Amino acid sequence: MGLAVMRDQVSEQVNAISGRIVDYRRDFHRFAESGWTEFRTASLVARRLETLGFLVDAGRGVIRDEDRMGLPPSEALEIHWQRAFEQGGDPEFLTAIRGGFTGVVATLQHGEGPVVGLRFDIDAVDIIESEASSHRPVQDGFASSNPGVMHACGHDGHTAVGLGVAEVLAAFQPEMHGTVKLIFQPAEEGVRGAKAMVGAGVVDDVDYLLGHHLYSGWNLREIDPGRSNYLATSKFDAIFTGAPAHAGGRPHEGKNALLAAATAVLNLHAIPRHKEGATRINVGRLDAGTGRNVICRKAHLVLETRGATTELDEYMVESSTRVLEAAAAMYGCSLEIKAMGGAQSGSSDASLASRVENIVLEMGGFSIRAPDKGGGSEDFTYMMQRVQERGGLATNIGIGANLGGWGHHTADFDFDEAALSDAIRLLCVVTLDLLGERR
Amino acid sequence: MGLAVMRDQVSEQVNAISGRIVDYRRDFHRFAESGWTEFRTASLVARRLETLGFLVDAGRGVIRDEDRMGLPPSEALEIHWQRAFEQGGDPEFLTAIRGGFTGVVATLQHGEGPVVGLRFDIDAVDIIESEASSHRPVQDGFASSNPGVMHACGHDGHTAVGLGVAEVLAAFQPEMHGTVKLIFQPAEEGVRGAKAMVGAGVVDDVDYLLGHHLYSGWNLREIDPGRSNYLATSKFDAIFTGAPAHAGGRPHEGKNALLAAATAVLNLHAIPRHKEGATRINVGRLDAGTGRNVICRKAHLVLETRGATTELDEYMVESSTRVLEAAAAMYGCSLEIKAMGGAQSGSSDASLASRVENIVLEMGGFSIRAPDKGGGSEDFTYMMQRVQERGGLATNIGIGANLGGWGHHTADFDFDEAALSDAIRLLCVVTLDLLGERR
């Protein structure tokens, strides 16, 4: 079957299911779940994939416990797990993923051939969704019913795309030579989840790895076939604990955690630039102290570093650690540093991106977007790097989904649902092309 | 009537009512209300005083609107006013004090003579009360039923003492030559309320002003007849507002409110010591930022200054303002400074304290406690200073109420209720002595 034929057949299939895909997306949006608590989402995804004939693994087999970063407290995990039950999660798979093992991997094989992996991230963001009547999820009744959690980065769409891809590829199974491996990843926000899936070995056998991301700020059908220049990043919290004292009566008896934190903040931002390339640091949040007249006992910093390479990020982490430790010592405070997330630097493989670009251009109706300067991070880099290390190829595809004006991670975020079909079509055609190699 | 006779008669009266006083105290403890929301407390106090025959004024007549500091938002005032209704506040007086005018002044006159004012502070603290079974309010069922608010500084006791004093003095009215003026003040915590009562003129006619405070850390019946060396203090919040930006992608576009705040914190604490005497500064709390990867847009500092004199506190406030403004300018942030409370420096009049000391010693059963170094602040200083300026005398009496070990403003705070009777006795005897001058 030539590309043109296959492309047309895929399009036909996608058209047939596009309404249901939108329904999926809206359902996930309504029951938004944040990182490591995607119990309802993951269990329903797993159920659907099993129904479609995939071989499904969910839970500890695909999530390595000790590689999970930024895990919520176990009470929170349990509360959200209960909520997933009440909101219609699949009981069988809920049992498998209890305790925050919310990853799902599903495979479909036919004949000999390469393994093509596709990754879909499924978590929402801790944001209070807009209640404005102009906000389409409000208008159409699918705004988040879970307070303080919202799909404000499009992962509801990514998850729905994953189910669409599964359905279409299942129909093409007889045409395949090789294996399709669908990877539904939790906790991409805060770059916390990919490492644990890599740790469980889920991409160790992958020859071609495809990721994708919808971008609300790009025009519909604008495609970047190989997003690159991801900065390596480390996310961590630093907690200074000193000793309180009455600020009027016994000021000299305090060990002032806020002064330690303020010193740290200034000196962290003063870490020298590095000759070898871009570095970043940000203390995004500081919560310190209780009463006005009490020397501050506890200060909690929420920070991150980045680097154009993993080495540059390590330079920033080491420098930060030295600054934090010295700031604690300066005020007689103890210091706890907690790893909360991380991603490596990385780029899509140019050869695979170029192959995707050619397919995109042949498919017609799409345009290629010029690559941007980077500055962002993605934990998909963990997966890319593992595949690349083992001789495979990986690319992350950007897909335009413009709805005009609202940025990712804002309360009014939304996207054009037409992009869902675009994404399914594109991913299926590329996958089938890769699996049709033998002929 | 000689002191000895009067003293014995007072003691008899106090013994007769001591059970009811403890009930009052426990009732106020159970329905603890924090500063400017003491609707139930104030309305019940006013009702009781009217019942006892006092001439009562509550609300705008005794609270000057524009001198109220650290007032909660009007929605909060309204919610708590509704709660007071539900919790049995007096409907008539609730109407008078609606909107946070929770002061009460009551007078009782007989014959010609001086005006003796007594001040009682009535507000609770924003603290979550201990639920430990060893905590007596839990054991005896009078722990706070208002979540997050607790009488952790003994003002429930002060208020009950005020009602006891009222009842005893009412019985002695025929013996009086002059006027008793009972002043029930809101919002002493955070030193926010006294200024508004002084602004309304409530102590303008007072010749002798008596305050008192129970101290859980002192032995029972240990008395300081004239607490002194109160530091002047200013309580204020500073809010820096900058501009957010993505910390990885557009770091140079942010206006980093957290860096402004950190610079301010360090330099505030570095304000030079002053030759003329003790100064203090404390940033007790800093809440800054939202997400880890967002340049911080908003930083909220909760701070206070103090000085051995009002001039020294002003020096600290001026220096702080300069530091805060410059820190904002350094990061292109805007700055808002909100006054949240304040007290003046001040000391009890030695002559009045000495008179109290003599009465205490004659009464027997009490010991005099050596004065301490100070370091604390009290907005009773506003009242003292007004009285002193107009030629009157004022003193603030410390009264031991030890229950062993728990500090003021902790979740386990409690005191020995025997101190309530001590306080009533002492204040009544001193008052009657002052009002017996003519003879």
Add this chain to the structure above:
Amino acid sequence: MGLAVMRDQVSEQVNAISGRIVDYRRDFHRFAESGWTEFRTASLVARRLETLGFLVDAGRGVIRDEDRMGLPPSEALEIHWQRAFEQGGDPEFLTAIRGGFTGVVATLQHGEGPVVGLRFDIDAVDIIESEASSHRPVQDGFASSNPGVMHACGHDGHTAVGLGVAEVLAAFQPEMHGTVKLIFQPAEEGVRGAKAMVGAGVVDDVDYLLGHHLYSGWNLREIDPGRSNYLATSKFDAIFTGAPAHAGGRPHEGKNALLAAATAVLNLHAIPRHKEGATRINVGRLDAGTGRNVICRKAHLVLETRGATTELDEYMVESSTRVLEAAAAMYGCSLEIKAMGGAQSGSSDASLASRVENIVLEMGGFSIRAPDKGGGSEDFTYMMQRVQERGGLATNIGIGANLGGWGHHTADFDFDEAALSDAIRLLCVVTLDLLGERR
């Protein structure tokens, strides 16, 4: 005349004069003069060029007064001018360049053709020269006799190379089609001098501009034909002036310039990284205060910023200015900012560099050095940019001059004088090639 013939003739000429060139270099080394005080050097250069038949302009015609940066005080200029007299400067030209107008431009024309400019920087560095017997200038008796000033960056060699180039090209005048323009520039150290020569228009008619620099750390005959990625830079001083006070007796009366400076230093280094590329900042020196027990009145910061582009450097300068102004305001200090030097970003033209590279390879005996990452600055960029703006081509050539181990700007700096002949040969062959175009 073909390249091979010309190359051999040039080599012959260079061999004939190489001993004298070394003498020139040692003479300039012995009478080292720092930026804007190169009175002896410039006057002798001008005299020699006139003797060789060049048309010479020195002083105000080639140095624009108001564009001179980092000029020493006029007393210092005068003292060094007197010293130049005593050390054998040329009286006629000394008169022309009095007051710190120590630039020289010399032209030689023949026939029609392009203008080829060559730039030579002539100033020394403020460093105390090593007195170690292992230091060759000490061994061979040409160490600096001007205390505290040393040719520690090879400009003595550059100047000697310039005289050598002049002598060789004068011999080839009949072969030329066009104009040779030799530009001897003062005050390259601290990037202070080039702007004033550009301001005087000396490169406005230049079609090809050649610079060169000897590198002691590179192997002999290692050539970089087109040095690039120069960072734009701004050099400035910041002086905080506060008010002194006795640190024990009147600490509150001081306006502490050292605290202002310390705050500035930290916050300058915390200026955010910029998305568009590399930035740098350094406070290299801080001199503050007098006595231990005196609140510091004056603090002097010596600093610089850099940027991968001139815009990025401007971003750093603007941010620095805001920080410095706010730090002054924070401590009630006045602030003076003095511009001390600057250079633009810039790169050699690839086409001209490539032409140089080809000539180098044809000449034989040289190797091409891989370009490095940059990070340095050069005020030759002012000249390059002007030439490039007007449609000309420019390149700066790096020339190996290894003597093993000593870095530029150290007291033991030296270089292998064989590099002088290499440089003369190379520059002459390239110049003659450019001026032989017509044929």
Add this chain to the structure above:
Amino acid sequence: MGLAVMRDQVSEQVNAISGRIVDYRRDFHRFAESGWTEFRTASLVARRLETLGFLVDAGRGVIRDEDRMGLPPSEALEIHWQRAFEQGGDPEFLTAIRGGFTGVVATLQHGEGPVVGLRFDIDAVDIIESEASSHRPVQDGFASSNPGVMHACGHDGHTAVGLGVAEVLAAFQPEMHGTVKLIFQPAEEGVRGAKAMVGAGVVDDVDYLLGHHLYSGWNLREIDPGRSNYLATSKFDAIFTGAPAHAGGRPHEGKNALLAAATAVLNLHAIPRHKEGATRINVGRLDAGTGRNVICRKAHLVLETRGATTELDEYMVESSTRVLEAAAAMYGCSLEIKAMGGAQSGSSDASLASRVENIVLEMGGFSIRAPDKGGGSEDFTYMMQRVQERGGLATNIGIGANLGGWGHHTADFDFDEAALSDAIRLLCVVTLDLLGERR
């Protein structure tokens, strides 16, 4: 002999020698020597005292080597020792005090009785003396001939007073019952010398200890009979040593000693106030770095702490040490802390001061000056404390010497030489009074 008679006889003696005393003062002024280099001064003082019949000890017997603080390098000591030779020092005593043992103690005994010690400090200050013609030392030809050293605090006068006291008391020897002990102390500036004399035991046998200081800012004949509230103080230097690097090319390789120093400066000034009383800190000087484009390798802080008590000063020193060590660690720098001087807190004995006051009032012509708030430090406190510990009494007497307008430690400092006779009279009358006790 009654006080009146004795007083008149003393006055007569003083009048007889007053011209010579002025000559002494001017000679010491002209050959000003700073701390630990008072070789000429000390040797001439010793010679004179021996001539007057005192038993003299100079050098190691009165200066304990290991207690000397802030000693100059041994080369400097030797250079200044040579200078003292050339400037007419006494050869015999110069030998005794070589190496910076520049203290002199002289005793005169008669009969049984108490030991009265008098202390005179002899060192000058590192200040360049004014060359203004209005400056009297210039007018009258006795300005300092030792460049950069000036008697700008009146110790030239104190030394001359010591010689005058010696001469007068020698004449009264037959009237004495007890011992006079004259103590000439080096290195009072920077509070470096007294500890070493106390360490050598020179005040261990003293029953009454008298110090004095001339004050140029007080009216002539204004006397403070017992200066008090000296702050304890510690003087020390802190030197951070990091690693240099090129600020453009290798910024991440530096260990920035200036950033360490700036962090230290801010946090030192932010050391919390202490409940128990006044504290002070000042970094009076910071010298850091070399070139603008070099990451700073070395930063030298010159600082001091003070406290109302020795314990409070120790609190400041401990806190400072912690801050300095942490700041060094923060930037990977090494840290050296050098003790440079120190004094204890202390006050004159009220009973002895009162006795002096009575004598002053009886003598007539003097007025008593109200005590000031303190804030200054004096290493005479070491001697006072030792005497007080052993049961003796000590007082330091302030003596007015107004010349209008110029402060201590300024280039124009001077005083009215009439104060010299006042001081001699007063000290002799008090001493004789103390030694006349037996009668």
